Amino acid sequence: MSNRIGRKxxxxxxxxxxxxCSGEEIANIPPEExxxxxxxxxxxxxxxSFLIDRNGAFAFLDPQETxxxxxxxxxxxxxxxxxxxxxxxxxxxVAEVKLISIGDNQWQTNLLTGEWEVMQPGFSFNPSVLFHPxxxxxxxxxxxxxxxxxxxxxxxxxxxxxxxxxxxxKLKGERAYQMSFGLIGPDELLVTLWIQPVTFELHRLVVVExxxxxxxxxxxxxxxxxxxxxxxxxxxxx
Numbered sequence: 001m002s003n004r005i006g007r008k009x010x011x012x013x014x015x016x017x018x019x020x021c022s023g024e025e026i027a028n029i030p031p032e033e034x035x036x037x038x039x040x041x042x043x044x045x046x047x048x049s050f051l052i053d054r055n056g057a058f059a060f061l062d063p064q065e066t067x068x069x070x071x072x073x074x075x076x077x078x079x080x081x082x083x084x085x086x087x088x089x090x091x092x093x094v095a096e097v098k099l100i101s102i103g104d105n106q107w108q109t110n111l112l113t114g115e116w117e118v119m120q121p122g123f124s125f126n127p128s129v130l131f132h133p134x135x136x137x138x139x140x141x142x143x144x145x146x147x148x149x150x151x152x153x154x155x156x157x158x159x160x161x162x163x164x165x166x167x168x169x170k171l172k173g174e175r176a177y178q179m180s181f182g183l184i185g186p187d188e189l190l191v192t193l194w195i196q197p198v199t200f201e202l203h204r205l206v207v208v209e210x211x212x213x214x215x216x217x218x219x220x221x222x223x224x225x226x227x228x229x230x231x232x233x234x235x236x237x238x
Contacts, residue, residue, distance in 0.1 A: 031148040031167050035193070037200040039142045043133040047077040047230035050131070056218030057211065058089075059183045061125050066090055069183060072127060074099075075226075079134075081233040082127045100236050101128040107236050116236040129179050136179050137205065137222070144172040145191070156194055158223065159203055164194040171207065184209065184220060201227050 051073045058068040067088050074084025082101040087094060090111075098109040099119075106119035106126060130136050147170045154166035173185030190208040195201065202224055209218040 029150075029165075029197075031150045031165075031169075034150070034165050034167060034195055034200065035141055035145060035148065038193075038195045038202050039138050041200045042138050042202055045078065045228055047075065047226075047228065048224050049073075049075055049226035049229070050127070051221075051223040052127075053221045053223075054218065055221075056209070056216050059218065061088065061183075069125060070094065072099075072125075074127065075229075075231050075233070076127065076131045077230045077233055080128045080132055082131070083231065083233045084127055086125065099125070099127075100233060101126050102233065102235065103128070105235070118237070125181060125183065129181075132179075140171060140175045140179070141193075144175055145169045146172075151192075154194060156204060159225075162196065162203070164196055164203060167193045167195065169193075173209075176207070187212075199227075 051071070053071050054069055058065075061067045061069055067090050069086070070089050071087040072084050074082055076082050080101070080103045082099070084099050084101075086097045086099050088097060088111075089095075095111050097111060098116075100107045107116050108119050109115065110117055131138075133139075149168050151166040151168055153163050155162060156164065169191050171189040171191045173187045173189050175185075176189060177185030184207060187209065190210065192204075192206040193202060194204040196203060204224070205222045207220040207222070209220075211217045
């Protein structure tokens with residue numbers, strides 16, 4: 001008898017969740033409320049996995065403009081720790097650098113030897129700042145969005161079967177410029193967000209820098225998954 005009751009409860013719960021994710025229900029939720037709940041959820045996460053992919057104009061990591069950012073994938077642990085792999089483009093080759101950030105301290109692997117070393121001065125990328133609850137993406141979404149619109153229910157190829165809110169808007173570029181160390185912004189940005197309806201987890205954020213004077217647009221695709229999962233991150237140099 002208890003097993004039958006349990007199965008019935010599972011079925012009822014499934015129906016409730018499906019109803020909550022229906023197009024009609026989603027369309028009735030103001031986009032500002034969706035984003036607000038997503039910011040609260042993201043700030044409460046102890047950790048997650050992320051992928052940052054850039055397409056378009058070069059985004060240089062060094063003052064000499066010889067090292068360009070291409071892609072980064074890693075793990076974030078709140079409030080200020082990141083273990084990541086960063087793919088960079090330097091004249092003639094594409095290389096990968098491992099990077100660990102703990103607060104204001106950063107370490108990277110040498111491009112030639114692969115050995116860990118203290119981050120070189122002028123290397124302008126610290127993902128722990130990008131994801132910090134008070135200064136990162138959460139703060140930008142909470143304070144800098146405008147012209148926010150609900151578009152539709154959508155599904156990402158990377159998350160099959162997940163029905164997500166799809167929203168668009170505009171984002172002030174100053175905060176994005178500061179938290180990305182000059183890689184993104186400072187002009188106004190176009191954004192698209194995919195947010196889970198029940199838990200309000202942000203699965204994807206696309207930021208577009210519109211090219212000026214004939215320059216091509218630059219697109220930043222930021223994906224999130226493994227919500228609430230954390231790993232141990234420590235100083236890689238004994």
